[in-house]
Amino acid sequence: MNATIYVPDFLVAAVVRLEPALREKAVAVLEGEPPVVTVAAMNEAAAEAGIEPGMTKLQAAAYPVELRQRSPAQEAAAHAVLLDCAQAFSPRVEDTAADTIVLDIAGLERLFGPPAKLAQDLARRASELGLEANVAVAANPDAAIHAARGFASVTIIPPGKQAERLGSLPVDVLQVAPEILQTLDRWGVRNLRALAALPEVAIVERLGQEGLRLQKLARGAVERPLVPAEPPLEFEETMELEHAVELLEPLAFVLGRLLEQLCARLGARALATNELRLMLDLDAAQIEDSPRDRVIGRSGHRVIDSAVNSMTRSPDAPMTRFIRLPLPMLDSRLFLKLLQLELRAHPPAAPVMKVTLSAEPVQPRPGQGGLFLPATPAPDRLELTLARLAGIVGKQKIGAAEVLDTHRPDAFQMKRFAPSAPQGLKPRRESGDREIGSSEHLKTDHLMTRSPDPAMYSTMALRRFRPPLAATVEVRDGEPVRIAAGEIRGEVASVSGPWRNSGEWWKSTETTPRIDTDDHGSNWARDEWDIAVPGTQGIALYRIYRDLASSAWFVEGTYD
């Protein structure tokens, strides 16, 4: 058994899929370059209104119809949707035409029920994906194709009843050559029943083997193997905007629609995504006019971003932004919020002409929390929270700190915050169990890491000043005796040190700023001192150091 999904008025359906408001309206699709722009396709309502193929745009504009430009990208996306829809039911899918997909449903009864139910489900799934399709089930692919093209909605043809059911369809459903169609018309053969009733020998004498093939098709008796297609897993949605969008709010509507379609397609394949790519084609003329000033703002007011880092140098190149997720997700509302926050942080440099959104398909990762494990933030909410926090303090300022394997003071880097799921508490190991040479050992051994077992004491912490405070230190007999650094000033009550600390001598002394930390990437050499300075609220302990290269004193932090 084979099932066929056919989308009538495919060119119109491809446009209407991304604009659901047009479903109930008369729509005509135009093609060609100005000044020769003609009607390429229209839906039934537009045909009833008087629109005909080949009309010029000016003529069509006189009728109460919605006119849209033909979009090959949207048609490709609509075709991909059809394939996704079919692949959700059967792995054997034939890519017959842009508007027609045939799938082998033999043996699927136990999964999806009888053919009638499966056909209903197929039609409903296509409708959910934005395409109103005809579905037909027949014993062979061609009979199913003709039934889907000829009959609206869902059609089930029992085996052996093909000729009887297809008989009422017009001959042109077979998509025959015009000259043969004219010949049949002259003979008075209008439908498939009449064609099927003609004597075979007489047809071969007059129309050749093509005539015999057509008669077999009319009888629904052509048996051919299905040619399964293996479409690549590409999930991309595109919308070309008639008028350039200048504000974020209307752009969000476009993004929302594209994301809904993308998520529905991914869901149809039981997939999720961990990376979204947004490409915005900008109005090149606007970029050239004012490359830095014209930006998209929220709700009418403009946001000035001095460093439009997302804007590409070439005006023709699209602006691309990536949303990378720590784990596969499939939530269009979450994606929309993340994209909004991203665009708010990095607004485009010019009005948007075209939006392309693609998703990297990955298998969803099922997970189930344990009853006795501590609660952790929901991944989707955590991602949204991180994006919002990035909007407040900046993307580089949030994350999980990672201590670097070096003796350089304050050496750390910020990593993306993605806590692992709790696994339950492991039995405690003795301190001697740790393997020498393991990464854990390498990273923290020099810090004398202690286990969090209850102890009678805590570990003294350092609160750092970033950047270190420049200080004026009075030295007597090689020891600091007085310090003045901002609000820190007074006699030094006790001192310990110096502790000489140096490293990376092979690097230059010129300081080069590092992005991930507040420190510099050059060599360092310094003498550290721990001092106690009496104050009004007691004795405060500080770590100070003298930079040996510059002989300048700094307060690195306070012990707390």
Add this chain to the structure above:
Amino acid sequence: MSTLHVFPSPAAGRRTLAGIEGVVPASWLGVRPQPETIPTGIPQVDKLTGGVPRGGLTEIFGPASSGRTSLLLALMAQATAQEEVCALVDASGAFDPHSAAAAGVDLQRVLWVRCEKVSRFKFHVSRTPRETSNVKREMFSRVEQALRAADLLLQAGGFGLVVMDLGDIPPAIARRVPLASWFRFRRAVENTATALVVVEQEVSAKSCASLVLKTQQSAVSNQQSAKTRIVPTHTRLLCGMQLEIEVLNSRISQRKPVRSATTSFESRASWFG
């Protein structure tokens, strides 16, 4: 006409009612369920406070070098050891990952939010006097960032411990955080498994705090290898501090707030072992 019996005291009333078979007290307000807490890992402090309450706001305050951060890191180490996810809103960027790792904090489970000066950030505290210096203005913006970040984290839920570190923010600025903000935070964590901890120099959340701890340094311990009159400085070693913790206010389990209970413990330098 019925007679109204008045017991001389609630305890006498309970004793009398307990003697009557089948009669139970109308109210159990005298017995409050013990809230869940996160232990600090320091037995003296845990014995005194019972740990840091979940679903409540805890203030740890004290001057510089009073042990606030040591106590905080001990708490974070315990929380991450229990596989809790923690968040640290660092208003002044003073957090030292090396100290945290030395204290046993699993840094992978700590979300560190560094509130620092961002050019795009719009400062809109209306009460700022015109003559406020740039330093003060930056402090204000950091506090405001910290408040917004903490609000987002509390609303997101799922964190076992959310810390607001205002330890280097001058008290005059921290005091200007409106009480409504603290009230909002308290309501956000109420009936959740999240413990909100604020580290600062002076108390500012006032009645919104479930537990208020004051830290104080009582002594600095140095070790010296030579017992001579003139000790070379390089033979001295800063070993740690002796700290005192005072519970100023606790509304955890008792009906009446507990006041002025003190304990002390030692805070050792990581190099001292």
